[in-house]
Amino acid sequence: xxxxxxxxxAPDLLYSEAEEDLRSAVRSLLxxxxxxxxxxxxxxxxxxxDLRLWESLAAGIGAAGLLxxxxxxxxxxxxxxxxxxxxxxGRSVAPAPYLTSAVVATEILLALGAGDGPVAGLLAxxxxxxxxxxxxxxxxxxxxxxxxxxxxxxxxxxTGVAEAEAADVLLVPTADGLYAVETGGDGVAVQALVPLDxxxxxxxxxxxxxxxxxxxxxxxxxAAVSKGLLAGAGLLASEQLGLAxxxxxxxxxxxxxxxxxNRPVGSFQSLKHRMAxxxxxxxxxxxxxxxxADALATGSPDAPLAVAVAQAYCSRVAVNAAEECVQLHGxxxxxxxxxxxxxxxxxxxxxxxxxTAGRHRETVAGLVELPAP
Amino acid sequence: xxxxxxxxxxRRRTQELLAAHPPATTGRTDFLQARFDAGLAWVHxxxxxxxxxxxxxxxxxxxxxxxxxxxxxxxxxxxGIGLGMAAPTILGYGTEEQKQRFLRPLWVGxxxxxxxxxxxxxxxxxxALGTRAVRDEGGDWVVDxxxxxxxxxxxxxxxxxxxxxxxxxxxxxxxxxxxxxxxDPGVEVRPLRQITGEAEFNEVFLTGVRIPDSRRLGxxxxxxxxxxxxxxxxxxxxxxxRIPREGGMIGTxxxxxxxxxxxxxxxxxxxxxxxxxxxxxxxxxxxxxxQQLVAGQPGPEGSGMKLAFARLNQExxxxxxxxxxxxxxxxxxxxxxxxxxxxFTGRDAGYRYLRSKGNSIEGGTSEVLLNIVAERVxxxxxxxxxxxxxxWKDLAR
Numbered sequence: 056x057x058x059x060x061x062x063x064x065a066p067d068l069l070y071s072e073a074e075e076d077l078r079s080a081v082r083s084l085l086x087x088x089x090x091x092x093x094x095x096x097x098x099x100x101x102x103x104x105d106l107r108l109w110e111s112l113a114a115g116i117g118a119a120g121l122l123x124x125x126x127x128x129x130x131x132x133x134x135x136x137x138x139x140x141x142x143x144x145g146r147s148v149a150p151a152p153y154l155t156s157a158v159v160a161t162e163i164l165l166a167l168g169a170g171d172g173p174v175a176g177l178l179a180x181x182x183x184x185x186x187x188x189x190x191x192x193x194x195x196x197x198x199x200x201x202x203x204x205x206x207x208x209x210x211x212x213x214t215g216v217a218e219a220e221a222a223d224v225l226l227v228p229t230a231d232g233l234y235a236v237e238t239g240g241d242g243v244a245v246q247a248l249v250p251l252d253x254x255x256x257x258x259x260x261x262x263x264x265x266x267x268x269x270x271x272x273x274x275x276x277x278a279a280v281s282k283g284l285l286a287g288a289g290l291l292a293s294e295q296l297g298l299a300x301x302x303x304x305x306x307x308x309x310x311x312x313x314x315x316x317n318r319p320v321g322s323f324q325s326l327k328h329r330m331a332x333x334x335x336x337x338x339x340x341x342x343x344x345x346x347x348a349d350a351l352a353t354g355s356p357d358a359p360l361a362v363a364v365a366q367a368y369c370s371r372v373a374v375n376a377a378e379e380c381v382q383l384h385g386x387x388x389x390x391x392x393x394x395x396x397x398x399x400x401x402x403x404x405x406x407x408x409x410x411t412a413g414r415h416r417e418t419v420a421g422l423v424e425l426p427a428p
Numbered sequence: 429x430x431x432x433x434x435x436x437x438x439r440r441r442t443q444e445l446l447a448a449h450p451p452a453t454t455g456r457t458d459f460l461q462a463r464f465d466a467g468l469a470w471v472h473x474x475x476x477x478x479x480x481x482x483x484x485x486x487x488x489x490x491x492x493x494x495x496x497x498x499x500x501x502x503x504x505x506x507x508g509i510g511l512g513m514a515a516p517t518i519l520g521y522g523t524e525e526q527k528q529r530f531l532r533p534l535w536v537g538x539x540x541x542x543x544x545x546x547x548x549x550x551x552x553x554x555x556a557l558g559t560r561a562v563r564d565e566g567g568d569w570v571v572d573x574x575x576x577x578x579x580x581x582x583x584x585x586x587x588x589x590x591x592x593x594x595x596x597x598x599x600x601x602x603x604x605x606x607x608x609x610x611x612d613p614g615v616e617v618r619p620l621r622q623i624t625g626e627a628e629f630n631e632v633f634l635t636g637v638r639i640p641d642s643r644r645l646g647x648x649x650x651x652x653x654x655x656x657x658x659x660x661x662x663x664x665x666x667x668x669x670r671i672p673r674e675g676g677m678i679g680t681x682x683x684x685x686x687x688x689x690x691x692x693x694x695x696x697x698x699x700x701x702x703x704x705x706x707x708x709x710x711x712x713x714x715x716x717x718x719q720q721l722v723a724g725q726p727g728p729e730g731s732g733m734k735l736a737f738a739r740l741n742q743e744x745x746x747x748x749x750x751x752x753x754x755x756x757x758x759x760x761x762x763x764x765x766x767x768x769x770x771x772f773t774g775r776d777a778g779y780r781y782l783r784s785k786g787n788s789i790e791g792g793t794s795e796v797l798l799n800i801v802a803e804r805v806x807x808x809x810x811x812x813x814x815x816x817x818x819x820w821k822d823l824a825r
Contacts, residue, residue: 068716069723307806322809324795327802334801335732342712367705416701423674425685425700428692 066349066361067135068342074139080116081143084108089149091394098253098397103150104221112140112151113184119157120182122165122286128179134286138293138348145297145373148397150254152187152218158290160188160226163233163283167271174270177224177235188224188235190283191216191260197410198288198362199418201281204228205273209236212261217408219245219258227267233276234267241265252404254397285362288409289351292344292365295405299337299369299376302398306330306383313385326383333379340372363418370406370415377402433471433482435489441480442468442493451499460502460536463494469502469535473519477531485722502537505769509580510534510541513658514588520657521605521646530586530607542584544575544608544632545655549825552796554590555599555652556815556823559634561591561606569593569606569644571614571637577790581617581630582766584610588658589639590651595821602820603651607643614638624782625762628770659792671711677741677772677780678707681748691751700751703744710736728805735797738787741772745780752777 070078088108097103113119121137123129130136137158144153164178180186192204194217205228219225219238222245227234238245242265250257271279307330310321320326347365350358377399381388388395406412420426449462463469464478468490473479494501504511511534518530533539550557559573571591581587587608594602608615614637619627646654674682685692685700713736717729749756759778772780788794802808815823 065715065719067719068712069719069725303806307808311807311809318812319809322811324799324811327806327808327811328795328798330806330808331798331801334806335735338729338732339709339713339736342716343709345716346712364705364708367701368709413698416698416705419705420697420701423682423704425682425697425704426689426692427697428689428694 068345085147119184123182129182133352135352141293142297145294146301152221155189155218156187159283159287162286163279166279166282186223189222191225191227197414198284202277205277214259232272236267252400289347289362292369295369295373296344302376302380336372340369360422363415366415370412373402456500514541539585542580544587544589559591569639575632578630599820600652605645605651605654626765677744741784748777
């Protein structure tokens with residue numbers, strides 16, 4: 056058992072001053088452009104995405120290029136900073152193709168390691184926020200299935216692709232390797248689905264006679280896709296953390312103000328204990344999410360375990376926080392008008408995204424040698 | 429606040445101590461006394477009281493240097509109550525004379541301390557305690573009452589004691605804090621056998637125990653406030669230990685899982701993995717808390733750690749007994765023993781299962797801790813209370 060020795064190098068689980076500055080910038084942007092009424096109005100319009108918001112986030116703040124080195128047109132930051140952006144996006148549930156494009160697709164392209172050529176060109180476009188790319192796999196695909204996804208051809212239908220409607224480019228894994236396919240080209244159909252989580256649209260992508268640029272052969276592409284999914288799963292934990300924090304904060308606020316039986320309902324122990332328990336879960340989720348972000352940032356050999364632990368834990372915390380938020384709000388929590396439902400739907404969808412908690416526990420079992428019977 | 433003493437200076441002082449008192453040729457007590465006098469016992473304590481007014485974060489420098497040199501330590505697990513609870517209270521509220529008299533033998537371990545707080549009628553509602561301290565004509569205090577769940581009482585030289593000095597005011601206002609001599613003839617210590625079969629704790633009966641007024645800590649009637657210092661330190665010490673991955677109970681059950689494939693079932697596997705993940709996250713949460721403390725940004729997270737570890741210990745040990753199957757039906761030994769320390773890893777799964785039931789009761793029940801988190805961390809309104817403005821003598825009991 057090598058777990059003890061691996062843990063000797065302690066990860067940095069705190070936030071730096073620069074990370075807190077980034078958080079403030081993202082938070083104030085989202086507060087100004089994507090408050091709850093705006094998000095609710097957006098999800099029932101033709102496109103849930105606010106393009107000006109994305110431009111400000113991706114290009115203005117430079118969040119889209121955080122993972123990309125400066126020489127490739129990015130900010131030269133790390134997963135730690137991207138995780139902070141995702142905490143804030145989770146807190147606001149504003150639709151923005153950040154996790155899919157600025158994390159997963161970007162990480163895949165970075166893992167292909169091209170100094171110039173089409174990979175570098177696309178990376179620069181993504182980093183600048185001029186283009187959005189998404190991986191053409193179901194949103195539920197866990198990192199462990201990344202290699203197995205290198206199958207089939209460019210003639211295919213993929214269902215449940217997250218944020219394909221927002222994408223300019225699809226990254227399509229096939230048996231031959233990884234292709235970049237322009238969504239605007241011939242033979243590409245992106246058909247919107249009705250998603251449980253309206254703040255993260257899903258689509259069915261159908262490719263028939265589409266033209267693609269081969270970015271990498273199957274071998275290196277398999278490793279890159281796995282790495283992209285690992286980063287996606289790891290940083291999803293930070294989105295779940297931000298989401299859970301919002302749910303707790305709003306629930307505390309509501310139960311302090313709401314009076315029944317001539318008392319604030321938040322003075323009843325049965326409610327207080329549930330919120331205190333939730334606080335403990337949020338505090339724990341923060342440690343797990345920071346650990347995953349730091350492991351990804353430092354390229355730690357512990358990263359696969361850190362990510363699996365974070366996903367196995369934070370998924371449940373986010374769902375629990377959103378469910379408690381609805382329940383402890385009482386009737387108002389069941390209305391369309393109140394934003395609690397947005398968080399519940401996002402949390403539930405997130406618990407499937409990049410692998411369920413159960414899939415991640417299986418990964419843990421393999422990594423720490425606790426085999427099934 | 430800390431002075432300019434830095435790690436290099438602390439290391440140099442430690443080396444000077446080792447040179448002047450080589451561990452190989454110095455008796456254990458002599459060495460520990462010399463260490464105390466050199467200010468290297470607890471470096472964040474004041475000069476002259478075993479410290480150097482240095483930053484607490486420099487203590488590991490001393491400990492590592494001394495451990496490498498094979499120096500004896502003060503066996504902190506044996507004197508945990510003195511170190512973790514009595515000492516910070518004496519430091520915070522004691523007179524200069526009290527600090528000089530008590531801290532050195534406490535730290536060295538020559539004098540063991542115990543805590544006379546809980547009573548049969550005052551557990552979670554500690555402030556309702558009924559042990560009376562009455563002042564006699566000479567100015568001494570005479571104490572009568574019963575305390576319970578007192579670890580180390582049978583080996584202790586001194587106790588920190590809270591007792592009621594004024595029954596006519598509301599309960600929080602009529603308490604005073606004392607240092608009690610455990611060799612007083614009015615102190616009777618009886619073992620309290622618990623569900624594990626052993627007697628880790630005691631009942632302490634106090635009958636006409638005399639305490640000179642010079643052994644009072646803090647003003648008369650201010651004992652509740654003084655006790656808060658003690659209790660805050662208790663919670664920190666219960667939840668604050670650093671553990672490596674698989675370092676707690678989860679490590680024991682994980683080893684059993686790896687070594688005994690015949691015991692594995694699918695249901696146990698799912699539960700084991702869930703608990704493994706939760707234990708790892710609890711470890712990371714503790715690690716994050718420590719990093720916050722080192723960075724000078726202490727957060728309220730500490731209040732939650734005890735809650736998390738209590739639940740995990742109980743669930744993991746419960747799973748372990750079940751995993752063991754036939755062996756889980758057995759228990760090592762029901763003989764009433766008097767252990768000096770609680771050792772979760774050295775005993776069988778049944779012991780761990782039973783002993784960990786106390787983790788959510790001792791040092792503040794989980795229910796009370798959840799109230800504290802809700803009110804002090806989340807700012808939720810307090811429950812309406814009917815005991816705050818009533819004289820203690822008029823409370824229902």
